[in-house]
Structures are given as C-alpha cells and as structure tokens.
Amino acid sequence: MADTEVKAGKIYAAISNVMAAINAVGKNQKNQKQGFMYRGVDDVMNALYPALSEYHVFIVPQIIEQKREERRTNSGNVLLYSICQIRFRFYTDDGSYVDAVTIGEGMDSGDKATNKAMAVAFKYACFQVFCIPTVEMNDPDGDTPDPIEPSQEAQQKEIDAANNSPIDKTKISVIRNTIASKGLKESSILEHYGVKSFEAMSFGMWNNAMQLLGKYPDKA
Template identity: 50%
Template sequence: MKVYKAISMVAKDMAEQGISKDRRNAQQGFNFRGIDQVYNALAPALVRHGLLILPRITERIVTERTTQKGAVLFYVVVKAEFDFVSTEDGSKHTVTTYGEAMDSGDKATNKAMSIAYKYAAFQAFCIPTEETAIDADSEVHNVAPLNPDQLLSAFTEFAGRATGEKELKDEYAKAWAALSGYPEHQEKCKDVTGIRIKELKQPA
C-alpha cells in the first residue's frame, strides 16, 4: 500500500519547510496558521508525492447561541472524513476529525470544515504547532449562558441523537445538575431520558 509512503514523504517535506505562523489574533495575543497557508504549503507536496486528500462531511450540527450583547451566533460542529489516496496504486487511509466554529452570518460551516481539514493535516503529517491554531480563534465571542429552556432543548436534541444508553445517562446527569433549582425542567429532562431509553431497548 503506497499511500503510507506518500503520507510519509509529505510529512518529510512539511518537517523541512514547515508552515509559517504569521497570522495574529489581536484580541488574545497569539499567532496562528490560516487555512490558506496550509493549502499553499501542502499543495506542491501532495502533487509531488502523488497523494490526494478527498473530504467527506458525515455529520453537521447547528446551534443558535446569543452573545452577551444580544446578537445571534451560529455554532456549527462538523464530523469530517478525509480519504488520503495514493495516485500510484489507489490505496487509501481515512482520517476522521471534527471542526467547530461560530459565526454571526453564513460562514460558520465553512469555518468548521476548514478547521477539520487543517487538523487532519496537522495530525496526519505531524506538522508542529505551538498553540491552538484554529481559524475561528481569530475571533472571540462572549456567549451568554443558556437559560433553563435552552438547556432542556439542547438535552432533548442530544437525546434524540443518542445511540447508547451510557452516553445518554452521562449527558442526563450533566443536564440534571445544570438545571438545579428548576425542578419542572429536571422532571421533563427525566421524562425525555426515560422515553429515549425505552426506544433504544426496542429491537431494530
């Protein structure tokens, strides 16, 4: 399988040339590498060593959040799979990463996809990074805490996606604690958990 040799050769190039960290997060005072810098550094090495990176988004979750000033933010999480494919023999290896980002407009998904790609590259090719270098960190969002209704809604949404009883119970314990002082919400949380557990126990 020549895909691993190709990955190794690209990693060697990245170790020798690196990727400059010249983008600056002025609000929090650190430098980071932008996604365009990663593309520009990787593209020649990928062509030179016959390696393709083919992305595939398998999950996308969008949540609306509110800043302390009352503005709406879209918080997006994507689960992405990247097939690293050798052009010589067609052999491949799949890397899975997650990307998370916030935006007040229509760019949150694009940001999350870029972050997923960037960290897949960082990890697969062992590109050194001194700090958390994600594009979304070039912006800072002060998010207001969720109110009880939002907490219950978020838990209900999670419960509907849960595929295992243990993960559901773990999240239920967190939600119950977060809803301390709101017994009606806690009871609804308990009801949702009970219903979902019954659903999970039903034969497929």
C-alpha cells in the first residue's frame, strides 16, 4: 500500500476529478516466457493522460532508496536485480500535492533493471492513489468455446468485495477536504449514505460520493 503525505489545497478535488474520468485498465499485456497476462505501465499512462491533462495533475518521481545485486539463473547467466523505493508527488496547479511512496522490483540481463523497477512502482502508485478500476482477462484458455458466465460472476464478486471494503484514513481526509472546498456539511453526506461516520463508509459509497462532489462548484 502507498504511504501518503498531503499538503492541503486543490489537489484533493483534482484527484477526485481524475478518478471520476478514468476508465478501467485491464490485463492486456502477455508475459511471453511465463504466459500470464498483466497490466502494462503504458496502459496505465494511456488511461491516465487525458484526465491528468484536463484536471492539471502531474507526477514527479524521486528515488528514496535503491538496492542492486546480481543473481544467477539456472543456466548460469547473470541477472541484475534492482529494488527501488520511490516517492511520487502528485501536484496540481496551485502547488498542493499528495505524496505516495511505493516499492518496485525489476530484473534484467542488461541495463533495464532499474527502469523496470521504476515502472512497477509508478504503476502501483497510480493504481492506489487514483483507485483505478480493473477488469480481469478471461482464462488463458479463453479462445476455446467455454461459457463466459463464470468469469463474469467472479469479476462481479471481486467488484462487490472491493466496493464493500472500508475506506482508509487517506480517503477519509480526501472526502472531508473536498466537502469543505464545496462549502457543504459533512453531516448531510453521512445522512445521505446512512452512516454515522466516514470510518463506516464503504469504498463504493466513497467513490459514488466523490463523483457527485466533483459536480459541485467550489465555494467562493
């Protein structure tokens, strides 16, 4: 999970607007050696760019710590292994920001180990800060005429579980600051969703509330 620090300002509303604008990112890339599907960093960038540009959010990375070592494969070849702890600072146009610290691991036989580690850290920082929705690919045997209902049912269960999970302190801080920026009352939001506190709010409620709040103008 990302370790976050915040500086108050427009960044809260900007992030909620980006969240409302982005679409799901599916597992569209295939690992050729091991055959599994994964979500590539290019897919994440392509999904995020229009929303980041529209709502004036940009991301600045800073490597906090890096570890490198050599490992040998079963065939005796040398692989370079890199672990990077990186702070990603999400800015908006008033200078306010949110920090997210994630760890990326990368392995390569040439000079790309650090690049891979940075890409992984960036991808998961974006997934966690923007709560990017995901869609699961079909089974690797998906080209056979198997019925699609089981995979859809499993996908729906995953979505329901995510929507019913409680929100963390960062999301509580985000919604409270957004409510304040709109000049609304916290009690009216809690009453609307039938909860006594933001700690009792589920992710599904929070996500819906942030989308609704994004349609309100900021208070004068």
